[in-house]
Amino acid sequence: MKQKKHWYDFLWIVTPIYLGLGFFNIMFAWLGMIFFSVPLVIAIFGGGKLYCNRYCDRGQFLSLLGTKLKLSRNRPTPRWMVSPIFRYGFLIFFFAMFFQMLFTTYLVGAGAQSLKEFVTLFWTFRLPWHWAYHGTALPTWMAQFAFGFYSLMLTSTLIGILVMLIFKPRSWCVFCPMGTMTQLISKIKVGKMKKNETQARYSCECSCNKTP
Amino acid sequence: MKSKRCAQVSQNCVACGCCVKVCPMQAISIWHGVAAQVNLEQCVGCGKCEKECPAGAIVLMERENAQ
Numbered sequence: 001m002k003q004k005k006h007w008y009d010f011l012w013i014v015t016p017i018y019l020g021l022g023f024f025n026i027m028f029a030w031l032g033m034i035f036f037s038v039p040l041v042i043a044i045f046g047g048g049k050l051y052c053n054r055y056c057d058r059g060q061f062l063s064l065l066g067t068k069l070k071l072s073r074n075r076p077t078p079r080w081m082v083s084p085i086f087r088y089g090f091l092i093f094f095f096a097m098f099f100q101m102l103f104t105t106y107l108v109g110a111g112a113q114s115l116k117e118f119v120t121l122f123w124t125f126r127l128p129w130h131w132a133y134h135g136t137a138l139p140t141w142m143a144q145f146a147f148g149f150y151s152l153m154l155t156s157t158l159i160g161i162l163v164m165l166i167f168k169p170r171s172w173c174v175f176c177p178m179g180t181m182t183q184l185i186s187k188i189k190v191g192k193m194k195k196n197e198t199q200a201r202y203s204c205e206c207s208c209n210k211t212p
Numbered sequence: 213m214k215s216k217r218c219a220q221v222s223q224n225c226v227a228c229g230c231c232v233k234v235c236p237m238q239a240i241s242i243w244h245g246v247a248a249q250v251n252l253e254q255c256v257g258c259g260k261c262e263k264e265c266p267a268g269a270i271v272l273m274e275r276e277n278a279q
């Protein structure tokens with residue numbers, strides 16, 4: 001039975017558009033905040049991993065390359081990559097990099113450092129991206145954040161593509177920090193829900209012996 | 213007639229939802245964003261989900277051994 005296509009099945013287009021826009025003007029990197037906040041908001045408000053399951057452009061983009069275009073070798077994801085140690089370890093590493101980026105933004109904003117007009121790939125290789133920044137009326141810290149954020153987005157997309165080529169189309173989703181975080185939030189919410197249910201069962205004060 | 217085998221989800225599930233999209237019987241759903249859940253009544257044991265799962269979290273097993 002073929003499933004019906006919905007408008008959200010075409011969101012994969014957002015990935016190349018986002019990366020392309022940043023190529024021409026780094027300030028577009030700020031749009032990426034949507035990909036950071038929406039999944040968390042959905043998970044916090046009880047929507048679980050609806051973002052991953054339905055709206056994530058990157059997940060769809062990797063499926064398109066790996067499955068439709070058959071670019072993936074389709075080999076099993078290594079077990080260590082699926083292990084909680086690696087998944088949570090990568091989440092912590094990603095957070096550390098994110099906060100380091102925020103700190104650099106702060107230093108630039110405070111005037112303690114000058115603007116670094118380059119994109120860093122894999123946290124090491126500097127790509128000179130001068131022509132993506134034409135100077136704006138906006139404060140320099142905003143540009144610094146854009147360079148840092150774009151570096152993070154480009155690097156994670158490239159890691160996603162790399163594991164897609166070697167392993168399964170969606171192997172990135174196994175350790176994607178957003179996916180790990182939203183699953184963690186969902187687990188905490190389910191834990192709380194169960195606790196509340198148990199408490200409600202024992203809080204009936206009359207002697208009817210029925211669960212409320 | 214029910215198939216001999218059916219899909220079972222292990223603890224490795226990351227709730228990505230890839231299996232949901234490929235199941236021809238729409239037998240899989242994501243339970244509260246935590247893990248995939250297979251409706252054994254609907255599952256025909258085709259194995260498409262097992263092939264798709266990036267976390268290797270689905271195995272096909274004999275129906276009588278399934279929980």
Ligand code: SF4
Nearest residue numbers: 052056059173176179
């Ligand atoms: S795990 Fe990450 S890349 Fe995969 S669908 Fe979820 S947010 Fe998107």
Ligand code: SF4
Nearest residue numbers: 225226228229231265
């Ligand atoms: S594809 Fe695998 S990891 Fe993803 S939801 Fe299904 S069983 Fe879980």
Ligand code: SF4
Nearest residue numbers: 235255256258259261
């Ligand atoms: S084995 Fe086939 S029918 Fe059963 S859950 Fe997986 S994809 Fe669906």
